[in-house]
Amino acid sequence: MDILETIANDVVEGEMDEITDHVQEALDSGLEAKTVLDDGMLKGMNTVGELFKEGEMFVPEVLMSAKTMDEGMQLIKPLLKEGDVTKAGVIVMATVKGDLHDIGKKLVCMMLEGAGFEVYDLGVDVTPEAISEAVKEKKPDIVGMSAMLTTTMLSMQDTCAMLRQDAVTKDVKIMIGGAPANPDVATEMGANYSADASAAVDLAVSLIG
Ligand code: B12
Numbered sequence: 001m002d003i004l005e006t007i008a009n010d011v012v013e014g015e016m017d018e019i020t021d022h023v024q025e026a027l028d029s030g031l032e033a034k035t036v037l038d039d040g041m042l043k044g045m046n047t048v049g050e051l052f053k054e055g056e057m058f059v060p061e062v063l064m065s066a067k068t069m070d071e072g073m074q075l076i077k078p079l080l081k082e083g084d085v086t087k088a089g090v091i092v093m094a095t096v097k098g099d100l101h102d103i104g105k106k107l108v109c110m111m112l113e114g115a116g117f118e119v120y121d122l123g124v125d126v127t128p129e130a131i132s133e134a135v136k137e138k139k140p141d142i143v144g145m146s147a148m149l150t151t152t153m154l155s156m157q158d159t160c161a162m163l164r165q166d167a168v169t170k171d172v173k174i175m176i177g178g179a180p181a182n183p184d185v186a187t188e189m190g191a192n193y194s195a196d197a198s199a200a201v202d203l204a205v206s207l208i209g
Pocket of ligand 1: 059100102105108144146147149150175176180193194196198200
């Protein structure tokens with residue numbers, strides 16, 4: 001197995017203690033940081049996405065893969081040149097006001113980052129005002145919102161309404177997810193829905209077109 005395959009494999013297997021040495025070895029052998037990222041780590045992350053979609057990998061393993069990728073990125077990030085990373089788009093993501101669930105949202109963020117999106121995760125319990133502010137500041141292509149409680153779907157609705165009422169934010173694309181969300185409520189809110197993290201990537205790509 002060559003070193004890039006080994007690195008891809010580290011991400012898939014969640015080999016957090018191994019990846020730093022392997023990334024260093026690849027860089028020492030003269031490989032560019034971008035090559036290590038694209039043909040090593042991101043290749044591994046794509047495999048993770050596929051395995052998750054096929055039900056062959058589960059949430060805890062995917063989170064391990066994400067942490068492993070983070071470890072490897074520590075060495076790569078300072079070496080990446082401007083323009084090395086092709087940006088698929090910018091996304092602001094938040095769990096809405098009143099809701100503290102973030103496992104699913106983090107998974108969505110990770111998959112989106114793996115697919116090349118620049119993601120700003122605002123955290124949990126985020127007010128409509130804070131989401132609106134972030135949209136004005138970061139000018140994202142898409143706002144993603146997560147809710148896991150029936151009650152916090154109302155916060156999601158409020159946030160959508162606030163974004164649509166303001167001339168600066170009214171045209172931003174919105175995608176929503178979480179257990180109480182579904183395509184019908186999304187349509188009512190003027191948003192788009194996807195059921196899981198892999199589908200969220202496909203949705204984001206299609207929204208940006
Ligand atoms: C873990 C958990 C917690 C943890 C959260 C920890 C954390 N850091 O997230 C803790 C213990 C804190 C918690 C607290 C509570 N919880 Co809770 N919790 C859960 C549990 C067991 C799992 C949720 C989870 O992480 N699933 C795994 C992830 C991977 O799946 P997911 O979140 O659905 O995300 C996927 C998709 O939905 C989608 N997705 C998610 N977000 C987004 C966003 C976008 C933009 C897109 C496109 C897609 C997308 O992609 C994700 C990945 O594939 C669920 C039960 C369940 N089985 O769902 C209850 C559950 C959600 N909780 C529930 C409740 C009631 C509560 C509490 C009120 C309990 C209490 N009495 O205190 C509090 C509320 C706290 C609050 N204010 O938010 C209820 C909600 C019922 C309802 N209909 O309202 C559930 C359904 C349990 C139940 N059956 O009663 N909880």
